[in-house]
Amino acid sequence: MDDQARIMQSIGGVSLAGHSVQGGMTLPPPHGHDGTDGDGRKQDIGDILHQIMTITDQSLDEAQAKKHGLNCHRMKPALFSVLCEIKEKTGLSIRGAQEEDPPDPQLMRLDNMLLAEGVAGPEKGGGSAAAAAAAVASGGTADNSIEHSDYRAKLTQIRQIYHTELEKYEQACNEFTTHVMNLLREQSRTRPISPKEIERMVGIIHRKFSSIQMQLKQSTCEAVMILRSRFLDARRKRRNFSKQATEILNEYFYSHLSNPYPSEEAKEELAKKCSITVSQVSNWFGNKRIRYKKNIGKFQEEANLYAAKTAVNAAQAAAVAAQNSQANSPTTPNSGSSGSYNLPNSGDMFLSMQSLNGDSYQGAQVGANVQSQVDTMRHVISQTAGYNDALGGNTMYISHKVSHFRAGCQPVPTGSADLMPTEEPESVHSDTSN
DNA sequence: ATTCATGATTGTTC
DNA sequence: GAACAATCATGAAT
Numbered sequence: 001m002d003d004q005a006r007i008m009q010s011i012g013g014v015s016l017a018g019h020s021v022q023g024g025m026t027l028p029p030p031h032g033h034d035g036t037d038g039d040g041r042k043q044d045i046g047d048i049l050h051q052i053m054t055i056t057d058q059s060l061d062e063a064q065a066k067k068h069g070l071n072c073h074r075m076k077p078a079l080f081s082v083l084c085e086i087k088e089k090t091g092l093s094i095r096g097a098q099e100e101d102p103p104d105p106q107l108m109r110l111d112n113m114l115l116a117e118g119v120a121g122p123e124k125g126g127g128s129a130a131a132a133a134a135a136v137a138s139g140g141t142a143d144n145s146i147e148h149s150d151y152r153a154k155l156t157q158i159r160q161i162y163h164t165e166l167e168k169y170e171q172a173c174n175e176f177t178t179h180v181m182n183l184l185r186e187q188s189r190t191r192p193i194s195p196k197e198i199e200r201m202v203g204i205i206h207r208k209f210s211s212i213q214m215q216l217k218q219s220t221c222e223a224v225m226i227l228r229s230r231f232l233d234a235r236r237k238r239r240n241f242s243k244q245a246t247e248i249l250n251e252y253f254y255s256h257l258s259n260p261y262p263s264e265e266a267k268e269e270l271a272k273k274c275s276i277t278v279s280q281v282s283n284w285f286g287n288k289r290i291r292y293k294k295n296i297g298k299f300q301e302e303a304n305l306y307a308a309k310t311a312v313n314a315a316q317a318a319a320v321a322a323q324n325s326q327a328n329s330p331t332t333p334n335s336g337s338s339g340s341y342n343l344p345n346s347g348d349m350f351l352s353m354q355s356l357n358g359d360s361y362q363g364a365q366v367g368a369n370v371q372s373q374v375d376t377m378r379h380v381i382s383q384t385a386g387y388n389d390a391l392g393g394n395t396m397y398i399s400h401k402v403s404h405f406r407a408g409c410q411p412v413p414t415g416s417a418d419l420m421p422t423e424e425p426e427s428v429h430s431d432t433s434n
Numbered sequence: 435a436t437t438c439a440t441g442a443t444t445g446t447t448c
Numbered sequence: 449g450a451a452c453a454a455t456c457a458t459g460a461a462t
Contacts, residue, residue, distance in 0.1 A: 238441045238458045246440095261451085282450085283442060290452065291440085 044075050070190060080192065087192050107210070110217040117224045119159045155224065162220045169216065173209035177202050241284070245274035249284050253292075254306035260289055 051070055055063050070076060114120035184198045241249070252270060253260050262270060267281045274281070292299050 240440065240459065280441080284440090286451065286453095287441070290454095293452095 049079075067190070076190070080190065104214075107214050107217070110214065110221055113221050114162075114217060114224075117221075118155065119162055119220060119224060158220060158223050162216070165216050166213065169209055169213055173206065176209075177205050180205060241274065241276060241280075245276060248273050249281070249288070250302065250306050251310060253285065253288050254303050255310045257303065260285060260292075 051066055055066055055070075058066065111120060180201055181198055184193050184201060187193060188198075240246075249270060252262065252266070256262070262281070262285060264278075267278045267285075271278045271281045276284075
């Protein structure tokens with residue numbers, strides 16, 4: 001402390017040796033000691049420096065009082081000028097001017113992630129991109145809407161916490177910055193602080209706070225990741241399809257028992273009807289085929305049930321179609337109104353024909369008139385008759401795919417049955433036990 | 435608690 | 449890449 005005071009004293013002594021200083025200011029004449037030598041000045045300088053050096057050791061009130069005293073000290077402008085000069089000479093004021101930090105890649109990564117997860121950025125209808133993506137990944141159906149909303153609720157919670165904390169940090173940062181700026185401005189009266197320096201200090205504060213923010217972002221990301229992984233793990237959580245959906249799928253399956261391989265369009269149609277995804281339809285058919293094949297006997301009752309149901313539906317459809325054929329002009333296409341096609345299950349039957357008999361489907365499509373519908377329905381009825389015939393066994397149309405399916409289905413292949421032409425519906429009584 | 439049913443996943447085959 | 453086969457994991461019934 002004494003050393004410092006001495007140094008300062010000597011600096012003061014040198015600088016104050018009569019030459020003009022910053023701002024064209026000249027030293028004021030020594031108060032009441034006109035004509036005295038440098039000893040009096042030195043005394044003053046020594047005194048003022050001593051006060052400055054010891055100010056930090058004092059209590060706040062004492063320091064405050066001393067500060068006021070220093071501000072009013074007659075030597076203060078001179079000392080200020082000297083300090084400015086020294087600072088300029090030593091280049092202290094320029095230091096740190098180069099600090100324009102490039103964007104932190106880590107921070108950018110976190111920001112991007114939070115944005116992608118829907119935590120940062122604008123609120124998207126209470127949900128998030130991630131929630132939607134996860135919903136799609138897990139089927140995105142009404143069946144898992146519970147988990148979906150659960151996930152969304154938790155994500156919203158995280159989002160809220162994140163934003164609250166972020167706001168808090170920002171507020172704290174601003175408050176602290178303002179405080180420091182005020183302090184520096186205040187101090188700039190007694191020691192030389194350029195606006196640039198204040199700016200630099202603000203930058204330092206912001207960097208400090210942004211590092212805290214980064215920690216917040218990091219932990220938020222972790223929380224989202226944990227939530228996400230938990231949610232995705234729950235994908236395996238099986239929810240049974242609705243009874244209606246199972247009904248629709250079973251109807252299609254048993255009415256296409258000969259070739260239970262829905263086309264892509266049929267799958268989409270079924271998916272729409274059942275409010276499930278196409279892949280779920282594929283899964284269902286995959287499971288159904290294999291389970292049916294493994295234990296036909298077990299499914300016999302179910303098959304009979306759906307065969308009967310299909311027959312009734314087809315008959316109904318045919319009746320309505322016949323009625324329509326009488327009511328409508330034969331040349332009037334029933335475009336738009338869907339008519340009998342929209343009858344319960346008639347769509348399945350229609351699709352059935354599409355996959356089983358391209359001709360009849362094409363006919364219906366091209367003709368699109370009532371007569372063709374009636375023909376189609378007749379075809380359907382004949383088909384369903386086949387299913388009814390199969391009450392004691394399994395009716396299957398043969399096709400390249402079907403033969404493969406049947407090979408697995410029927411423990412004792414009937415041999416010649418596999419050679420049956422695909423165009424002709426053929427009832428084959430299975431010799432499997434029922 | 436156990437068993438069965440069923441949707442989903444995974445590895446393999448064609 | 450679709451389908452198969454085996455398996456997992458869960459829901460529902462008992």
